[in-house]
Amino acid sequence: MVTIKDVAQRAGVSPSTVSRALSGKIPVDKETKEKVMEAVRALNYQPNVLAKGLKEGRTNTIGLIIPNIRNPVFPAVARGVEDVARRNGFTVILCNTDEDLRVELDYVDKLQKRWVDGLIFATAQKDSHHILELKEKDFPVVLLVRHMEDKVDAVISNNFKGAYEAVSYLIKTGHKKIAIVNGSLGLTLYRERFEGYKKALQDAGLPVIDEFIIDGVSDNGNGYYSMLGLLEQGSVPDAVFATSDPKAIGIIRAIKDYGLRVPEDVSVIGFDNLEISALLDPPLTTVAQPLYEMGANAANKLIRLINSKRAKKPTVDVMEVELIIRKSTR
Amino acid sequence: MVTIKDVAQRAGVSPSTVSRALSGKIPVDKETKEKVMEAVRALNYQPNVLAKGLKEGRTNTIGLIIPNIRNPVFPAVARGVEDVARRNGFTVILCNTDEDLRVELDYVDKLQKRWVDGLIFATAQKDSHHILELKEKDFPVVLLVRHMEDKVDAVISNNFKGAYEAVSYLIKTGHKKIAIVNGSLGLTLYRERFEGYKKALQDAGLPVIDEFIIDGVSDNGNGYYSMLGLLEQGSVPDAVFATSDPKAIGIIRAIKDYGLRVPEDVSVIGFDNLEISALLDPPLTTVAQPLYEMGANAANKLIRLINSKRAKKPTVDVMEVELIIRKSTR
DNA sequence: CTGAAAGCGCTTACAG
DNA sequence: CTGAAAGCGCTTACAG
Numbered sequence: 001m002v003t004i005k006d007v008a009q010r011a012g013v014s015p016s017t018v019s020r021a022l023s024g025k026i027p028v029d030k031e032t033k034e035k036v037m038e039a040v041r042a043l044n045y046q047p048n049v050l051a052k053g054l055k056e057g058r059t060n061t062i063g064l065i066i067p068n069i070r071n072p073v074f075p076a077v078a079r080g081v082e083d084v085a086r087r088n089g090f091t092v093i094l095c096n097t098d099e100d101l102r103v104e105l106d107y108v109d110k111l112q113k114r115w116v117d118g119l120i121f122a123t124a125q126k127d128s129h130h131i132l133e134l135k136e137k138d139f140p141v142v143l144l145v146r147h148m149e150d151k152v153d154a155v156i157s158n159n160f161k162g163a164y165e166a167v168s169y170l171i172k173t174g175h176k177k178i179a180i181v182n183g184s185l186g187l188t189l190y191r192e193r194f195e196g197y198k199k200a201l202q203d204a205g206l207p208v209i210d211e212f213i214i215d216g217v218s219d220n221g222n223g224y225y226s227m228l229g230l231l232e233q234g235s236v237p238d239a240v241f242a243t244s245d246p247k248a249i250g251i252i253r254a255i256k257d258y259g260l261r262v263p264e265d266v267s268v269i270g271f272d273n274l275e276i277s278a279l280l281d282p283p284l285t286t287v288a289q290p291l292y293e294m295g296a297n298a299a300n301k302l303i304r305l306i307n308s309k310r311a312k313k314p315t316v317d318v319m320e321v322e323l324i325i326r327k328s329t330r
Numbered sequence: 331m332v333t334i335k336d337v338a339q340r341a342g343v344s345p346s347t348v349s350r351a352l353s354g355k356i357p358v359d360k361e362t363k364e365k366v367m368e369a370v371r372a373l374n375y376q377p378n379v380l381a382k383g384l385k386e387g388r389t390n391t392i393g394l395i396i397p398n399i400r401n402p403v404f405p406a407v408a409r410g411v412e413d414v415a416r417r418n419g420f421t422v423i424l425c426n427t428d429e430d431l432r433v434e435l436d437y438v439d440k441l442q443k444r445w446v447d448g449l450i451f452a453t454a455q456k457d458s459h460h461i462l463e464l465k466e467k468d469f470p471v472v473l474l475v476r477h478m479e480d481k482v483d484a485v486i487s488n489n490f491k492g493a494y495e496a497v498s499y500l501i502k503t504g505h506k507k508i509a510i511v512n513g514s515l516g517l518t519l520y521r522e523r524f525e526g527y528k529k530a531l532q533d534a535g536l537p538v539i540d541e542f543i544i545d546g547v548s549d550n551g552n553g554y555y556s557m558l559g560l561l562e563q564g565s566v567p568d569a570v571f572a573t574s575d576p577k578a579i580g581i582i583r584a585i586k587d588y589g590l591r592v593p594e595d596v597s598v599i600g601f602d603n604l605e606i607s608a609l610l611d612p613p614l615t616t617v618a619q620p621l622y623e624m625g626a627n628a629a630n631k632l633i634r635l636i637n638s639k640r641a642k643k644p645t646v647d648v649m650e651v652e653l654i655i656r657k658s659t660r
Numbered sequence: 661c662t663g664a665a666a667g668c669g670c671t672t673a674c675a676g
Numbered sequence: 677c678t679g680a681a682a683g684c685g686c687t688t689a690c691a692g
Contacts (some may be wrong), residue, residue, distance in 0.1 A: 004671095015669090015670080019671055020672090028678085049440075050445065050670090051670035051672095052671080054384055054685065057673070058671085059380070069399065070409055072405075072606075075404075075405055079399055091423050103416075110421065114389075114421065115380050213686060279606075280609060281612075283612065334685065343662080346663060347661085350662085350687090351687085354685080358662085360663085362661080381668090381685035381686035382685080383668095385684080385686050386686085664692105668687090671683090675679090
């Protein structure tokens with residue numbers, strides 16, 4: 001391991017000078033600087049990040065906390081985060097929590113010890129006290145996809161509008177009995193999508209029917225059973241608004257297994273626009289979220305927080321959303 | 331920030347004693363130990379990992395270097411790596427390279443010295459000198475998915491056998507003109523799958539036909555054009571062995587766009603068994619790789635390397651593979 | 661069993 | 677512009 005001392009010796013200067021020549025922030029004589037650079041090259045010197053971090057109190061590392069990278073929403077999001085991080089000289093630690101609070105707290109603990117400079121959470125719940133605590137300590141935090149009102153900086157998409165447009169489209173194309181298969185109402189994003197659904201019905205003078213409202217459905221496979229349950233109890237809607245593409249996939253399978261056709265008997269509309277959604281049978285009509293850009297924005301926001309001394313008021317960036325019409329709706 | 335000094339002061343002992351009480355490796359009087367623990371709890375002391383790392387020369391962090399987390403093979407792999415890492419007290423840094431060597435070298439540079447205890451590469455090429463160099467320096471390295479003969483520890487799947495079984499199945503079910511759409515032959519895994527393809531044909535007394543051999547096809551969308559090209563030049567196979575599921579997806583679209591049916595006119599078989607592959611139209615027949623387990627094994631292997639003092643001879647773990655028959659083959 | 665001291669590799673006031 | 681010194685928060689020989 002070659003250290004700053006080795007470089008200093010070879011260049012015939014003191015370690016302090018090497019440090020200054022390298023940082024560039026403090027004036028150094030041109031000639032000495034060249035000698036230093038020459039030595040750095042000759043020895044292939046790499047400054048030790050730990051020592052630097054220990055001294056400066058920062059590590060140029062951020063943590064990305066998500067439920068599960070296998071949920072197909074997150075690869076694009078993670079990629080957005082990483083690209084921006086890398087371009088700014090940051091490195092990202094990936095943390096999957098499976099929505100388990102203990103795992104999440106564990107990670108927060110561990111990462112803070114590691115002196116991570118900031119954290120992006122895509123796991124925020126209504127009552128994520130630990131996130132609020134970090135915020136209060138002025139530790140840089142940004143929420144992604146899910147947010148907590150205006151208390152913490154966040155990047156989300158326009159959930160209300162996306163849902164409103166999806167359901168309005170269904171109404172416009174002649175559907176009257178529109179069910180919603182929703183996620184947990186503990187999450188703001190699903191509450192907002194629910195509001196959009198209700199508003200669209202109301203604006204069209206359609207009733208909001210209790211039996212067509214299903215929530216608490218997760219993304220890993222139980223959309224199938226919720227839909228099957230609905231059909232088997234004899235409530236057949238003419239359209240379903242699924243609040244995520246993974247849910248829509250399960251719902252379509254359930255409708256087919258029940259012996260009905262999509263979209264002839266039941267139209268299905270999703271929310272996300274995953275890369276696979278165009279490849280399904282039938283190709284999925286859905287509301288596109290700019291997942292990559294959301295990740296990229298969150299990383300930018302976090303890095304700005306890290307670099308700025310004074311705390312500003314948190315802001316929530318709402319990204320626009322677009323209805324993509326394919327073949328799962330008639 | 332509460333440091334070891336604060337704890338020492340409160341417990342009325344020296345910092346050295348606190349360190350020893352905490353590490354547990356060196357005997358400490360029971361009573362003093364309790365005083366220390368009491369102080370640790372009272373102050374909610376968190377040892378600073380940077381300082382520890384600087385002193386001990388290790389950080390309990392590993393780097394995972396992959397082409398792109400958006401390629402649907404990698405989320406499962408990454409999850410396997412992370413789960414094992416976390417269970418062993420390690421943290422993982424995610425690095426996407428897009429197969430760009432400069433990005434990769436940049437990452438290796440940044441991560442390697444003193445900062446990360448080991449590296450998992452899912453990006454190895456035939457001539458990845460930088461990986462060999464790390465290995466020679468005795469820096470812990472494990473290859474994943476792709477390997478470099480027996481020079482470096484690796485976890486791969488049984489590519490030859492998977493390909494052999496896939497193609498043999500096609501032959502057994504009456505196909506005679508079987509094309510292969512392959513990845514870059516610069517990668518061992520694709521060479522091995524190619525060998526399996528050829529061997530299966532030979533064992534059945536079928537000729538290996540040049541015009542049915544396409545390689546250098548990447549996973550992001552150009553399977554579509556390769557297949558379309560093949561069809562348009564008038565060479566219509568009765569089956570296609572795609573050496574990855576993403577390629578199979580593009581191939582199926584090309585066949586349909588060309589006006590033929592899958593599997594009635596052309597059977598298609600993939601390799602991977604992604605979660606989406608069962609949901610496609612038609613559901614994809616494919617060779618399943620244990621992606622999660624491969625990631626988990628690689629992490630285990632790496633952590634063992636990190637913890638063991640002496641270098642052992644590298645070993646290549648070959649994981650078993652399974653043919654999953656669905657509806658894209660007749 | 662315990663404390664004082666040295667040192668991991670840096671950066672940055674403090675002098676000059 | 678430059679060097680010597682102190683210090684970031686730990687761990688670990690060295691004495692006792």
